[in-house]
Amino acid sequence: MTSEKFCILLRNCVGKKKEKGLIKSTTSKVDILPGSLLLFIFNDTDHSSNQNICVLETLDPENIEVKCNNEDFDGISKEEYEVLVSIPTCNERMTIYLDKHWLQEGLELNVNDYVYVYDKASSKDLIGIIRYKGAIVDLKGIFFGVEYIYDIGKGISDGVFRKQRYFTCAPNCAAFVALHRIRKCSKPLPTEEAVELVGATNFTNKWNLKIKDRVVWYSDDGPEYGTVKWIGLLPDTRSNEDVTVGVEFDNPVGSGTGKYKDHRLFTAKQNHASLVPIIGLLKAEDISPGPQYEQVDDDVEEQRRIYEDLRLSKENRTSGAGNHYLSKANSPEYFPVAQKPVNPLYEYSRSEQEYLPENLAPKETLIQNSSNSRKIPNNSSQQDTQHDPDLTVGSLVEVMSNRPLYGVIKWIGNLPDQKKPQKLIAGLEMEDEIAAGTDGTFKQHRLFTCPPKKGFFVPLYKCRKDKRFFDDRANQNPSDRSLYFGSNETPDLEGSVSPPSSLHDVASFCGKGKGIQGHHNSCYMDATLLAMFYFTTVFDTILHRPKNAQDIPEYGEVQQVLKEGIVNPLRKHHYVRADKVMKLRRLLDKVGKIPGMMSEEKDPEEFLNLLFNEITQADPFLKICTENRISETDTQHTYFYQLIMEKDERLVLPTTQQLFELSFLQMGIKLKEIPSCLIIQMPRFGKDYKMYKRILPSLELDITDVLENSPRECIICGELAAFECKECYQVHGAGLNTIAFCDGCKQTSHRHKLRVNHKCRMINTPQWYREQYIAHKTQQKRQPIQREKMELFAVICIQTSHYVSFVKTGSGKKAKWIFFDSMADRRGEQSGYNIPEVQECCEIPLWLSDEHFSDIMKNPDDKNLPEHIRRLICDAYICMYQSPTVMKFN
Template identity: 40%
Template sequence: MNIVKQPAIKNETQTIRPLSVDEVCALEKCSPPLLTIGNRIVWLSDNGPEFGYIKWLGKLPDVGPDWMAGVHFDNPVGSGTGIYNDYQLFDAPVYHASLVPVIGLLRAEDFTGDPPPSSALSSSLVAAVITNNIGNENSSSSSNRNNTISDRSKQYDASRITCDIPPLSTHDDLKYLCGKARGIQGHHNSCYLDATLFAMFSYTTIFESLLHRPQSSSDIAEYSEVQKVLKEEIVNPLRANLYVSADRVMHLRTLLEKLTSVRGLTSEEKDPEEFLNLLLNQILKADPYLKLSSGLESYFYQLFVDKDEKLVLPTVQQLFDQSFLASDFKLREIPPCLLLQMPRFGRQFKMYPRIVPSLYLDISDVLDNSPRQCSICGELAEFECKECFGQFGEGLDSTAFCQKCLDKSHAHKKRAKHKTTKLNIPTEFILCIETSHYVAFVKCGSGPDAPWCFFDSMADRNGEQDGYNIPEVTLFQNLRWWLSDEGTALLLTTKDDKLLPEMTRRLLCDAYMCMYQSPDLMMYR
């Protein structure tokens, strides 16, 4: 598109020319945004959805690095005519033209319902629509016009929100979060990252320190840049707008590929632990969440177990107990965050066809030097006998004895040669994989009755090779029932996975990583 210079309007300050989409792509050697000129779009304003057509695409160098769209709205929305800095970007009747950050727009065909009220999606967070005095011939001066635009965009640009936005927390939040064009948009094999980021930052607060730790002398030079992109372009828009476009995620992927030795981060399939290792360990240098009695420290714990043929439908708790029993490790302290990788190797091999996620994980018996209950009388335990595992109950608590019960139980010839207070931490999210595609189940709030949602960054698609993915968040109403005794009984009689509801099947058959944490346990750290 050729930008026409209008007759000069007197202005003492030198104006900076807007750049069209073709100019930006040529100068920056980048891809254009997913929206294109001519697209029918909708902007979710405080007063309801506003529809229009994109008439111009490009960037405003004096405003910021984000893609902007010149929109001809159907209804009056501002006071513009398509002129910016004395340049005619596009033609539109007065009051119908606005410059809007691309991230604040949805394709009209993707819009399926009413917008959230202003309490959930306020104009200061969601829209960042730059409507004030764009090309308004009645405004007092060109200088005032440009200052208004610049100031609003820097403070409220929907694609770069600088203020602190808390995680979602209420049932009302979930009501607006569910639907199409919600969550993080997938693009070019980004599902490993989309699902992980959505799970980490939509509802839980455990990873907030990653967004706020100041840069230190030991950090890489680009530390603040990565942190800023993560917080202002992904986490904050997710929480405020309930949507993050693929180009924002691509910005983070490009930075990670540039700063690390891992290739293919912008185009190839990766695993969540690869991404988390880069982000937590190499870039942001978070303290390891897991500290073992062996001296090892890590961000994850891989469940290594020998397959037990008697376990038809194992729970995460059972696999957790078995893994720690076999490893001879203990936890040196209560982990603020426990990321458990299920016993599966690669994208295909699964040790168990189904694994039941434990909504609460009892870590009492794997804490080093922690008080434990005798498995027989319930008094304070002083001894542990691994050979007694499973003989006086289930799980690792069956190995703990007081002196009296140890002597009595081991007086039996079968056990003659054998050389607590509960700490339950709740699960917060579960990452799943099926045929190289990652999705997430996320607990939406705190407490035992908190609802759960299912997120897929590529749930739907518009178009073929040149199309785009549409993310979706869905309420999973029956998750707790399927994990109850009644649900487990039905699972045991339903052998064919294809007979299970889709979300239930994906939860039980495709579990890849579970995250457990509780804010109440942070006091122990």
């Protein structure tokens, strides 16, 4: 078939039938219509006229041979043939072929594209989404399996054609059609957006609201009835604002007569006119008592039920313009109906004529038929009530509304105390607070838990996947990303970029729009990534290790996104936009075993374990062994250490040095070797529990006394220690250095009757060191015992579920500190984005030094401490230490 040349006939021609078994045609003549599809056979010569003619053959079973000139047909591709051959009539096929845009559309249409489908029964265009494209049983060519998204019941299939299933949807919601019956939609048409296509006066919303409809707005004093006089977008507002309704109320609860700024929108009685967001209104017939109540469309009933339950809940009431879903109180175009409006509808002389601004003039959308143009219907009487089956608890979603509303599904089910069968309801935790928000409760029932004013309940089918995370076009188009995260782009940087030098002016790192931009519960990752990579290379091995056979398939992609998309731009330009971290979160969610990486609040140790252990398979930083281990297999390898201990009530303001030593002492463990990096998790669990109210991070962490084979000094005489006694802790002073003894001092100290039963453990000092020590002692040269110390370079803090970090801008005592918050500020509300900030903290080394220890102790009230110091010592969650010595050899 690849060598065949397909053709379409452009003019009427006469052909001759070929008899079965005969090579030559018979004398039986047949008319061949324009639009017929044929195969090119060969060129021939008409000897009577000496003209070249082409011999074609039809593709139908009748096998007709046609001789014609070159201008009588066009050659077409195999793909064009496939979409044309399924069209049943030559006339319709010819129409599609001559309309090159329509034909190209058919070639490019694919699954999940939205289309208009011409319905012969109603002579209307229905809106659907392509669920299948390809061949179907017993028929030639390409067909499109379309699921209707608004006109439920208008289809003839549930995705099955001639007993073969091609996709799945609700019964009578699908149809299989050829190209002549469909045209592509530029975008799906939720009814809130239909005003942009059909004009304000013809607008229909999800309650079929239209001009002259009777509506109800629930004020704090009860329902207020009125008549719809105008529907549309307010002049001088953005196209993505919510549709507004001009209402003439029966009672004088409004202001003015129907004029907005310099535009006459409608005419009403004085003080009876108001503009209300469309989502804040209900049709009067849908809430009035009587026989019609039971006949209310399920969609309306569901919205009414949620709306009214929230309205009656005292803690969720709002004085905004009847709008119990969206917070518009601060927007000048929307105002409380029962109060003095921000932009009043000023008095205007009465007139029966209504004026519409030019930008709201009615529009029409046309689609070409084979013979004429026909209008797309202005509205649809039914809505799609089928939810996306991929949406589950944890899914990031967008609530279908003119103004973007984003959240994560925390609960799915039926609302309690509802007698009628319901559609599934989604309980969302919204990105930002909304006026109707709860803390996850519905009336008196707790369905999930979230911060106050962020819980939101909506029918599940009103949710779709958050396009910021799942729409590849938005991820690839810089202009789209700028709408979500701001215009300051951070392109990927190839190669290796070193951390900024500590000699740089710290001011160049600081200010708003610096650091890593936060987005949707990402602060745990933002704070951790900046601490790990901005000014240190201790973790850089995971950025450079080549992929091996044991790595996951996505290893290289994760490494590239981390290195070129986040670390390099951060080090060079001091800023990383949220879409880069979003890309990393998406990968981690895909390949990791921890659910909810894209949407849920996580802790830094969850992220670190996923990154180090599951994905990069980095060498563990810590090798921990028990004091009484039998073999090398008793050694534990880990990436960070959780401080576990019994609380010592004597420690009022413990340091990380004290807690680290106490934990190792009580757990009976040792470090097998000096780590390049030591990540210590404080004795607390998230935001819920803290063992100590305050913890003072030690600028240096002395690990000498927890190393298994490290030389130690006798606490009494200062000679090389040979034994340690855990039971002598706090006897000769504070710290693990007080429990080490040489042989002579151990004997002397343990003659005391209170210590005679103490059990001492031998210290394993390397043989070469003991010999060297003895040699220096013989030469009367005292050999000082070197202390192994690690340097604090970052502290990650948590306060009420929000993570921030304090980071040292280099190595050494002179390096300055910064404070980083990925969500320090915000531009816009629901459709806005976070603004990160980096601040210089020159006071950190002073406050963490011994000189200021007493000053902190004198301030028992945390509020009296400087802001940064308070957050550092009260909210410390993870402390990161590095060994400048070991790092040089990594």
